[in-house]
Amino acid sequence: MKSxxxxxxxxxxxxxxxxxxxxxxxSPEKVADEILKFRERVGDFGTLLYAGKDWRDPKLAKRxxxxxxxxVLPKVNAATKMTARKP
Numbered sequence: 001m002k003s004x005x006x007x008x009x010x011x012x013x014x015x016x017x018x019x020x021x022x023x024x025x026x027s028p029e030k031v032a033d034e035i036l037k038f039r040e041r042v043g044d045f046g047t048l049l050y051a052g053k054d055w056r057d058p059k060l061a062k063r064x065x066x067x068x069x070x071x072v073l074p075k076v077n078a079a080t081k082m083t084a085r086k087p
Contacts, residue, residue, distance in 0.1 A: 032076050044080075
């Protein structure tokens, strides 16, 4: 009888690789670049979900949201305004 362990491990590896592409994290510059790269791949999209998991430290959580608002989104907005499709 054949073992299906290899198939399960391969599916797990593919799932992890897929998640790694969808979860964007890092410095403000890296996050902005990854969002823009994702947009190039999938096209325009209207909503970006922020899922912060750092609420044990409220200062860290606030800092993360501040960086998103002050560093990441201005760079993304500036880049997308230049390339946005007109209706």
